[in-house]
Amino acid sequence: MTTRNEVLLEGQALNAPEWSHENHGTQFYRFTLQVPRLSGQLDILPVLVSDTQLTQVEPECSLRVQGQLRSFNNRSGVGNKLVLTVYAQEIQPSQDELCNQITLTGALCKEPVFRRTPLGRSICDLMLAVPRRYGRADYLPVIAWGQLAVRASRLHVGDALSLEGRVQSRTYHKVLDSGESEERTAYEVSMMRLLDPDA
Numbered sequence: 001m002t003t004r005n006e007v008l009l010e011g012q013a014l015n016a017p018e019w020s021h022e023n024h025g026t027q028f029y030r031f032t033l034q035v036p037r038l039s040g041q042l043d044i045l046p047v048l049v050s051d052t053q054l055t056q057v058e059p060e061c062s063l064r065v066q067g068q069l070r071s072f073n074n075r076s077g078v079g080n081k082l083v084l085t086v087y088a089q090e091i092q093p094s095q096d097e098l099c100n101q102i103t104l105t106g107a108l109c110k111e112p113v114f115r116r117t118p119l120g121r122s123i124c125d126l127m128l129a130v131p132r133r134y135g136r137a138d139y140l141p142v143i144a145w146g147q148l149a150v151r152a153s154r155l156h157v158g159d160a161l162s163l164e165g166r167v168q169s170r171t172y173h174k175v176l177d178s179g180e181s182e183e184r185t186a187y188e189v190s191m192m193r194l195l196d197p198d199a
Contacts, residue, residue: 002198003105005068005130005138007086007167009045010099011035017049017057027051033065033086035100035167043100043169045187049088062094069102069167069189071138082139084187086167102189105162105197106130109139114153124149128161128189144191151194160197165189 017029028048035043047065049057057063067089071082109129116122126142142163144152155161168190173181 003131004103004162005106005132006101006103007065007067007069008099008101009033009035009065009086009167010063010094010097011043011045011065012062013057013059014044016059017054020048029054029057030085031057033063036098037100037166037168038098043167044185045086045167045169046084047086047088049091053088053091056091056093062096064092064094064099066090066092069104069138069140071140082141084140100166100168101164102167103162103164103195104128104130104140104142104189105160105195106137106140108155108157108159108161111157112153112155114149122146122149122153124152126152126155126161126191141186141188142191143188148191148194152191162195162197163189163191164193164195165191 011033014032014034017031020028020030028050031047033045033047035045065088067087070087071084106128110127113125124144128140128142129137130140131137169185169187171183171185174184175181
């Protein structure tokens with residue numbers, strides 16, 4: 001199985017990049033990219049960019065971002081435990097296309113969770129481990145609908161999975177220990193197509 005983690009997005013930068021962290025002497029910055037869907041709904045996605053690409057990112061400019069979907073564990077106790085970010089490897093001016101594509105190949109690291117909506121539509125939640133260099137891996141939540149959900153529900157931990165889809169954001173309300181409700185944003189991959197993992 002050849003692992004793949006390829007993302008291609010087109011959207012509008014909502015803010016100027018803000019410093020995030022330093023790694024091996026490289027400074028990294030974060031900004032938010034607004035990516036429209038065909039339906040007109042917007043996905044608001046976090047993007048990580050190195051200091052060498054900063055000059056290309058300005059608020060309200062339209063960009064084409066090519067890279068990978070990365071995850072890391074947030075141990076601060078604040079916000080989501082698994083934090084997803086689009087790691088930009090290449091940034092160019094927009095080509096004025098609707099574009100939100102991701103291709104992933106990895107292995108299932110949790111049993112699929114299959115359920116139905118109140119209207120009877122099938123959904124399956126998956127967690128995909130996509131290996132990276134140096135023995136690391138990205139753990140990426142994937143959601144499948146309809147017949148794809150039924151097929152995905154038959155998979156087991158350790159099975160290879162290759163897919164095409166899109167990166168999406170959704171807001172939800174988390175009830176805190178204090179009893180108060182806090183709005184948070186979750187990111188996931190919406191599966192559009194199953195691929196042959198050996199191709």
